[in-house]
Amino acid sequence: MTTLRIFFVGGLISFRALFGWLSPWIYIPTMFVAPVFQVLLFAYLGRSAGVGSDAFYLVGNAVQYCAVPCVFAMANTVAGERQTQTLGIVLATPAPRLALFVGRSLPVIVNGWLVSMVCLIVGSLILGVAIPVAAWEPLVLTMAIGAASCTGLGLVAAAIGLRVRETAVLSNIVFGLLLVFSGANVATSAMPDWMAAVSTWLPLSHTITAARDIVAGADFGNVSGLVLREAGVGLLYAAVGLAALRLLETSSRRTASLERM
Amino acid sequence: MTRTLRMLAVTWWLQLKLLTVSAFTGVLEIVYPLFFATTAFLVYRQNGDPAALVYAGLGSAVMGTWSAIATTASSALQFARWQGILELLVAAPTPFALVLVPITTAMATTGLYSLVATLVWGRVLFGIEVPVADPLLFAAGLLMTVLAIAMFGFLLSVAVARYRTAWAIGNMLEYPGWLLCGFLVPLALFPTWVQWVSWALPPTWGMDAMRAASAGESPWFDLAVCVALATVYASVAALLSGVVLRSARRHATLSLT
Numbered sequence: 399m400t401t402l403r404i405f406f407v408g409g410l411i412s413f414r415a416l417f418g419w420l421s422p423w424i425y426i427p428t429m430f431v432a433p434v435f436q437v438l439l440f441a442y443l444g445r446s447a448g449v450g451s452d453a454f455y456l457v458g459n460a461v462q463y464c465a466v467p468c469v470f471a472m473a474n475t476v477a478g479e480r481q482t483q484t485l486g487i488v489l490a491t492p493a494p495r496l497a498l499f500v501g502r503s504l505p506v507i508v509n510g511w512l513v514s515m516v517c518l519i520v521g522s523l524i525l526g527v528a529i530p531v532a533a534w535e536p537l538v539l540t541m542a543i544g545a546a547s548c549t550g551l552g553l554v555a556a557a558i559g560l561r562v563r564e565t566a567v568l569s570n571i572v573f574g575l576l577l578v579f580s581g582a583n584v585a586t587s588a589m590p591d592w593m594a595a596v597s598t599w600l601p602l603s604h605t606i607t608a609a610r611d612i613v614a615g616a617d618f619g620n621v622s623g624l625v626l627r628e629a630g631v632g633l634l635y636a637a638v639g640l641a642a643l644r645l646l647e648t649s650s651r652r653t654a655s656l657e658r659m
Numbered sequence: 660m661t662r663t664l665r666m667l668a669v670t671w672w673l674q675l676k677l678l679t680v681s682a683f684t685g686v687l688e689i690v691y692p693l694f695f696a697t698t699a700f701l702v703y704r705q706n707g708d709p710a711a712l713v714y715a716g717l718g719s720a721v722m723g724t725w726s727a728i729a730t731t732a733s734s735a736l737q738f739a740r741w742q743g744i745l746e747l748l749v750a751a752p753t754p755f756a757l758v759l760v761p762i763t764t765a766m767a768t769t770g771l772y773s774l775v776a777t778l779v780w781g782r783v784l785f786g787i788e789v790p791v792a793d794p795l796l797f798a799a800g801l802l803m804t805v806l807a808i809a810m811f812g813f814l815l816s817v818a819v820a821r822y823r824t825a826w827a828i829g830n831m832l833e834y835p836g837w838l839l840c841g842f843l844v845p846l847a848l849f850p851t852w853v854q855w856v857s858w859a860l861p862p863t864w865g866m867d868a869m870r871a872a873s874a875g876e877s878p879w880f881d882l883a884v885c886v887a888l889a890t891v892y893a894s895v896a897a898l899l900s901g902v903v904l905r906s907a908r909r910h911a912t913l914s915l916t
Binding site: 419421423424427428431432435436438439440442443444445446447448449450563564567570571573574575577578583584588589 | 682686687690691693694695697698699701702703705706711822823824827828830831833834835837838843844845848849
C-alpha cells in the first residue's frame with residue numbers, strides 16, 4: 399500500500415511541485431503553441447523543398463515534440479530536488495526507489511501524450527490534413543507508448559542531472575538529437591546508414607513510423623511490431639536510467655556531491 | 660555624445676562577456692540551431708538541387724541570430740530583477756532605453772557564433788559553399804540584420820517587462836521567427852496575410868539583403884527598409900520603456916519577481 403501511495407500520490411505531488419512549467423503562462427506557450435509552430439516550420443520546409451507531405455511532417459513533429467514534456471519534466475522532477483535542496487531528504491527515506499522514480503514518470507507520460515495529441519489535432523486542422531476517424535483510436539495508444547518510451551530516456555537525463563548542473567542544456571541537446579535522428583522530418587530511408595542505425599535505438603523513431611502508417615490507413619495489428627519495439631526501447635532506457643540513478647545516488651553519498659550546485 | 664557612445668560600447672562588451680560564460684547561452688546558441696540546420700540540410704538535400712542547399716545554408720546560418728535574441732531578450736529585465744540590479748539601472752542618470760540597447764545588441768551578437776558554426780558545419784558535412792559575390796555588402800547586410808534583430812529584442816524585452824515568465828514567450832517566438840523571416844522558407848509560399856506579417860519584421864529584409872549581396876544583386880532597397888523598420892522598432896521600444904517604467908514606479912512593482 400505504501401509503495402502504491404509513493405507511486406501514485408508521491409509521483410503526482412513531485413510532478414506538481416518540481417515541474418515549474420505547469421503555470422498556464424508557461425504551459426500554454428511551451429506545450430501547445432510552440433509545437434504547432436514546429437509542425438508548421440517543417441511542413442513549409444517540406445513544401446519548399448518539394449519533399450514529403452504535410453501529413454508526414456505533422457505526424458513526425460507531433461510525436462517528436464513529446465520529447466519536451468517527457469525529457470525536461472523527468473529531468474526536472476528528479477534533478478530539481480537538488481535545486482530545492484530536498485534530494486538528500488528524499489534519498490534518506492526508506493522508500494523503494496522503483497516506486498519513487500517510476501511514480502514520478504507517470505504524470506510525465508500523461509502530459510507528453512497530451513501535448514502530442516493536442517499538437518496533432520491542432521496541426522491537422524491548420525494544415526488541412528484529414529486523419530481518418532478509425533485512425534484515432536490506434537493513434538492514441540501508439541502515441542501513449544511513444545510518450546512512455548521517451549520518458550525512459552528522460553529517466554536517463556534525470557540520472558545525469560544528479561551530477562551535472564545544466565539540466566536545461568542537457569534536455570535541449572536530447573531534444574535536438576531526437577529531432578535529427580528520430581525520423582520526424584527525414585525518413586530513415588533518406589538518412590545515411592549510420593544515422594538510420596542510430597535511429598532504431600532511439601525512442602520515438604518506431605512510434606513515428608507506426609503513427610504515419612496508421613494515418614495512411616494501417617490498423618493497429620499492422621503496426622504492433624513497431625509499437626512493441628518502441629516499448630522495448632523505452633524499457634531499455636528506463637532500466638538504464640534507474641540503474642544510473644542508483645549508481646549516482648551511491649556515488650554521490652561517497653563524494654558528498656548530492657546537493658553541490 | 661562621447662560619453663553615451665562609451666557607455667554603449669562598454670555595456671555591449673560587458674554584456675557580451677557575461678553571456679559567453681553562461682553554459683546555457685554559450686553551448687546552446689551554437690549547438691541548438693545546428694540541430695535544425697542539419698534537419699533542414701537533410702530535407703533540402705533530398706530534392707537534389709544544389710541551389711536549394713545554398714538557400715538553406717545561408718538561411719540556417721542567420722537563423723541562430725534570431726534564436727539568440729528570442730529567449731534571452733524576453734527575459735532580460737526579469738534576469739536583471741533576479742540579480743537585484745534593475746532598480747540601479749532604472750535609477751542611473753543614463754536613460755533606461757539607452758542601457759537596454761547595448762544589452763540586446765550583445766545578445767544578438769552572440770548569434771554570430773552560431774552563424775560561423777553553421778556555415779562551417781554545412782561546408783564540412785554537407786559540402787555547402789555559400790557564394791558571396793559582394794563581401795562588403797554582405798557584411799553590411801549581416802551587420803544590419805544583427806542590429807535589426809537587436810532592436811526587435813529591445814522592443815520584446817520592454818513589451819514583456821510585466822510578464823514574470825517572459826522566457827516562455829521568447830521560447831514560443833523562436834519557431835515563428837524562423838518561419839516568418841524567410842530564413843528557411845521563401846515567403847511566396849505563405850498566404851498573403853502572413854507575408855504582410857513577415858514584411859513587418861526587420862530581419863526579413865536583412866535576410867533578403869544578405870541573399871541579394873550573396874547572389875551579386877543590389878541589396879540597397881532591402882537594407883534601407885531594414886534600417887527604417889529597425890528605427891521604428893527602437894523608437895516604439897524607447898517610448899514603451901518610459902510608459903512601463905512610469906507604471907512600475909507608480910505601482911511599486913519594479914523589483915517584484
